[in-house]
Amino acid sequence: xxxxxxxxxxxxxxxxxxxxxxxxxxxxxxxxxxxxxxxxxxxxxxxxxxxxxxxxxxxxxxxxxxxxxxxxxxxxxxxxxxxxxxxxxxxxxxxxxxxxxxxxxxxxxxxxxxxxxxxxxxxxxxxxxxxxxxxxxxxxxxxxxxxxxxxxxxxxxxxxxxxxxxxxxxxxxxxxxxxxxxxxxxxxxxxxxxxxxxxxxxxxxxxxxxxxxxxxxxxxxxxxxxxxxxxxxxxxxxxxxxxxxxxxxxxxxxxxxxxxxxxxxxxxxxxxxxxxxxxxxxxxxxxxxxxxxxxxxxxxxxxxxxxxxxxxxxxxxxxxxxxxxxxxxxxxxxxxxxxxxxxxxxxxxxxxxxxxxxxxxxxxxxxxxxxxxxxxxxxxxxxxxxxxxxxxxxxxxxxxxxxxxxxxxxxxxxxxxxxxxxxxxxxxxxxxxxxxxxxxxxxxxxxxxxxxxxxxxxxxxxxxxxxxxxxxxxxxxxxxxxxxxxxxxxxxxxxxxxxxxxxxxxxxxxxxxxxxxxxxxxxxxxxxxxxxxx
Numbered sequence: 125x126x127x128x129x130x131x132x133x134x135x136x137x138x139x140x141x142x143x144x145x146x147x148x149x150x151x152x153x154x155x156x157x158x159x160x161x162x163x164x165x166x167x168x169x170x171x172x173x174x175x176x177x178x179x180x181x182x183x184x185x186x187x188x189x190x191x192x193x194x195x196x197x198x199x200x201x202x203x204x205x206x207x208x209x210x211x212x213x214x215x216x217x218x219x220x221x222x223x224x225x226x227x228x229x230x231x232x233x234x235x236x237x238x239x240x241x242x243x244x245x246x247x248x249x250x251x252x253x254x255x256x257x258x259x260x261x262x263x264x265x266x267x268x269x270x271x272x273x274x275x276x277x278x279x280x281x282x283x284x285x286x287x288x289x290x291x292x293x294x295x296x297x298x299x300x301x302x303x304x305x306x307x308x309x310x311x312x313x314x315x316x317x318x319x320x321x322x323x324x325x326x327x328x329x330x331x332x333x334x335x336x337x338x339x340x341x342x343x344x345x346x347x348x349x350x351x352x353x354x355x356x357x358x359x360x361x362x363x364x365x366x367x368x369x370x371x372x373x374x375x376x377x378x379x380x381x382x383x384x385x386x387x388x389x390x391x392x393x394x395x396x397x398x399x400x401x402x403x404x405x406x407x408x409x410x411x412x413x414x415x416x417x418x419x420x421x422x423x424x425x426x427x428x429x430x431x432x433x434x435x436x437x438x439x440x441x442x443x444x445x446x447x448x449x450x451x452x453x454x455x456x457x458x459x460x461x462x463x464x465x466x467x468x469x470x471x472x473x474x475x476x477x478x479x480x481x482x483x484x485x486x487x488x489x490x491x492x493x494x495x496x497x498x499x500x501x502x503x504x505x506x507x508x509x510x511x512x513x514x515x516x517x518x519x520x521x522x523x524x525x526x527x528x529x530x531x532x533x534x535x536x537x538x539x540x541x542x543x544x545x546x547x548x549x550x551x552x553x554x555x556x557x558x559x560x561x562x563x564x565x566x567x568x569x570x571x572x573x574x575x576x577x578x579x580x581x582x583x584x585x586x587x588x589x590x591x592x593x594x595x596x597x598x599x600x601x602x603x604x605x606x607x608x609x610x611x612x613x614x615x616x617x618x619x620x621x622x623x624x625x626x627x628x629x630x631x632x633x634x635x636x637x638x639x640x641x642x643x644x645x646x647x648x649x650x651x652x653x654x655x656x657x658x
Contacts, residue, residue: 125160125161125162125398125402126161126162126163126164127161127162127163127164127188127189127399127402127403127406128164128166128186128187128188128189129163129164129165129166129187129188129189129190129191129388129406130165130166130167130168130183130187130189130190130191131143131146131147131165131166131167131168131191132168132191132192132193132237132238132386133167133168133169133172133174134352135238135351135419135433135435136351136352136355136431136433136434136435143167145424145425146419146424147165147166147167148424149418149423149424150163150165150410150415151163151164151165153409153415154405154406154409154410157405157409158402158405161402161405161406163406166187168183168190168191174192174193174197175196175197175276175475175478177197177200177201177204177475180197180201180206181204181206184201184206184207184391184392184393185391185393187391188390188391188393188394188399188402188403189388189389189390189391189394189403189406189407190388190389190391191237191386191387191388191389192386192387192389193240193384193385193386194225194226194233194234194385194386194387194389195225195384195385195465195466195471196276196466196471196474196475196478197471197475198225198226198228198233198234198389198468198471199228199468199471199472199475200472200475200476201233201389202228202233203472205392206391206392207233207234207389207390207391207392208233208390208391208392208394208395209228209231209232209233209390210232210233210234210235210390210403210404210407211400211404212404213232213235214235214407214408214411214412216411216438216439216440216441217439217440217441218236218438218439218440219236219239219383219438219440219457219460219463221383221385221463221464221465222236222239222383222385222387222438222465223236224465225383225385225387225465225466226385226387228468233389234387234388234389234390235387235388235407235411236385236386236387236411236438236439237386237387237388237410237411237416237437237438238351238385238386238435238436238437238438239383239384239385239386239436239437239438239457239460239463240349240350240351240383240384240385240386240436241284241349241350241371241372241381241382241383241384241436241456241459241460241463242280242281242284242347242348242349242371242372242381242382243347243348243349243350243353243369243370243371243372243456243459244257244345244346244347244369244370244371244372244373245336245345245346245347245353245354245357245367245368245369246266246343246344246345246346246367246368246370247343247344247366247367247368248366248367248368249368250264250266250343250368251264251266251343251345251368251370253368253370253373253379255373256308256373256374256375256376257308257311257312257345257347257372257373257374258307258308258311258312258374260345261311261312261315261345264343265342265343266315266342266343266344266345267315267316267317267339267342267343267344267345268312268313268315268316268317268321268344268345268347269316269317269320269321269326269332269335269336269344269345269346269347270312270316270321270326270346270347270348271321271324271326271327271332271348272313272316272321272322272326273321273322273323273324273326273327274327275478275479275482278309278482278485278486279474279478279481279482279485280382280384281309281312281372281374282298282302282305282309282481282485283298283382283466283470284372284374284381284382285302285304285305285306285308285309285374285375286298286302286305287380287381287382287464288305288373288374288375288377288378288379288380289302289304289305289374289375289376289377291377291380292464293382293464293466293467293470294467294470295469295470295473298470298473298474298481301488304375304376305374305375306485306488306489308374308375309374309485309489310489310490312347313489317335317339317344320335322491329348329352329353329355329356330356332346332348332353332356333346333353333356333357336357337357347372350369350434350436350452350453350456351433351434351435351436353434354432354434354452355431355432355433355434358431358432358434369452369455369456369459370459371459371460371463380462380463380464381459381460381462381463381464382463382464382465382466383460383463383464383465384465384466385438385465386438387438388406388407388410388411390403411438411439412439413437413439413441413442413444413445414445416435416437416439416442417442417445417446419433419435420432420433420434420435420437420442420446420450420453421433421446421447421450432449432450434450434452434453435453436453436456436457436460437453437457440457443457515613517587517591517609517610517611517613517614517617518613518614518616518617519551519617520548520551520552520587520614520617521613521614521615521616521617521618521619521620521621522617522618522620522621522624523547523548523550523551523617523621524544524545524547524548524551524583524617524618524621525544525617525618525619525620525621525622525624525625526547526621526622526624526625526628527540527543527544527546527547527621527625528540528541528543528544528547528579528621528622528625529621529622529624529625529626529629530625530626530628530629531543531544532629533625533626533629533630534629541573541579544579544583545566545569548565548583549562549565549566552565561590562590564589564590565586565587565589565590568582568585568586568589568590569582569583569586572585572586583618584611584614584615587610587611587614588607588610588611591607591610591611592607
C-alpha cells in the first residue's frame with residue numbers, strides 16, 4: 125500500500141540537496157515502523173503557487189497528504205471539497221492557537237507541524253523591545269532588512285500590524301484604513317537598506333544574513349521568519365555573535381504576535397479506511413517529539429558543522445528534547461505563547477480577494493495609484509459581513525425593545541426606559557463592545573433625553589453615534605455602510621422586541637398586577653396612618 129506525501133517547500137534545507145537526506149530518513153524510519161506501507165515523500169516544487177487554488181487542485185489529485193501554510197487557503201480547500209478532516213489528532217501538547225487554526229466547527233482539517241511568525245533580530249542592546257519598530261528605527265537611525273517584493277510578505281505584515289493595534293483581526297479591521305499600521309510599514313520600507321527591500325534581493329535568506337552581518341558601522345534590524353533568519357546566519361557562520369530576538373512590534377500598543385501555522389492536510393481522495401489509517405500513522409510519526417527534534421537539529425546530515433533548521437514546533441513536548449545550543453527556539457516559542465492565528469472568515473476573504481487586498485495595501489503605502497485597484501474585485505460588504513456586524517445590533521435592539529416595553533407596561537414609562545437603557549448596556553458588554561463605546565451610548569442617551577427628545581429618536585441617535593465611535597477609522601464608504609447596517613438591524617430588533625414585550629406584559633399583568641395593586645394599597649394605608657398620627 126502506497127502513501128504519497130508532499131513536504132512544505134519552505135523548510136530550510138540543511139544543505140544544498142533539495143531535502144534529499146531529510147526525505148530519505150523520513151521514508152526509512154517510517155517504513156521500518158510500518159513495513160506494510162510504501163511511503164513516497166516529495167518536496168513541493170517552487171514552481172507551484174501554494175496560494176493558487178487551481179494549482180493546489182492539481183496537487184491534491186496526485187498526493188494523499190500535503191504540508192501547507194493553512195493560514196489563508198484552508199477555507200478555500202474545504203469549500204472546494206479538496207481536503208477532508210482527520211477523525212483523531214495525535215495526542216500532543218499542541219499550541220492552542222495552532223489547534224484553533226485547523227479546527228472548523230468540531231472537525232480538524234489538518235495536523236499542525238510548525239509555527240511561524242515575524243521575528244526581529246538585532247545586535248544585543250541596540251533596540252528596545254517595549255517600543256514599536258518605528259520608534260526604534262528613529263531612535264537608533266536603524267536600517268531594516270525585509271523582503272517587501274512578495275505579495276504575501278505585505279499581507280502578513282499588514283495582519284500583524286492590525287493584531288498589534290486592535291488585539292484582534294476582524295473583517296472590519298482588515299477593511300479599515302489602519303493609518304498607524306500603514307505608517308509603520310511605510311517607515312519600515314523607507315528605512316530599508318539601500319532600497320533593496322522591493323527589488324527581491326532579500327527574498328534570498330542567505331543574502332539577507334550576509335548583508336546583516338556586514339553592516340558593522342550601522343544598526344541593522346533583520347525581520348523575517350525564525351527558521352530562515354537563524355539558519356542563514358548559522359550557515360554563514362555569523363550566529364556566534366550576540367543577537368537579540370523579539371517579535372515584530374508595529375503598534376503604539378503592546379506587541380500582540382501573529383501566528384502562521386504549517387499543517388498536514390489530507391486530500392479528499394484519501395477517504396477510505398485504509399488511506400485514513402495510513403495518514404493517521406504518518407501524522408503520528410512526523411509530529412512526534414523524536415521526529416521533530418532530529419528535523420530541527422538537521423539530524424539527517426553527517427559532519428561536524430551541521431546547521432540546525434531552527435523550526436518552531438507546534439508540539440510543545442518537542443522543546444524538551446532539544447539541545448541547549450538551540451535555546452533560540454525555546455525563546456521564540458515563549459514569545460508566541462499568547463500569539464493568535466488569523467480567524468477563518470478573514471482567511472477566506474483574503475484568499476478570495478488577495479489581489480484586491482495587496483493592491484489596497486500598496487496604494488495606501490504610496491507604491492501605486494489607487495485607481496489601479498479598481499481592476500480587482502473588492503469583497504462584498506454584505507453577505508457574511510451582515511451576519512457578523514448586523515447580528516449584535518439586532519440582539520441589542522431586541523433586548524432593549526423587550527425590556528423597555530415590558531417594564532413600561534407594568535411599572536410605568538420612566539422606569540421602563542431606565543431598565544431599557546440598562547438592558548442595552550448589559551447587552552453591549554456581553555457582546556464585547558468596549559467600555560468607551562458603552563460610555564458614548566449612555567452619555568448621548570442622557571443628553572438627548574435631557575433635551576426632551578422622544579425615547580425612540582434618542583435611542584437611534586445614541587446608537588448611531590456609538591457605532592460611529594466603533595468604526596471611526598474606516599474608509600468613509602465602509603463606515604457609512606456599517607452605521608446603516610447597525611441602525612437598521614437595531615431598529616428591526618427593537619420593533620420585534622417591542623411587540624414581544626407588549627404581548628408578554630399583557631400576560632404578566634395577570635400575575636403581577638394584583639401584587640402591584642396590593643403594594644400600592646398598603647403604601648396608601650401607611651401614608652394615611654402617618655397623617656392621622658401627626
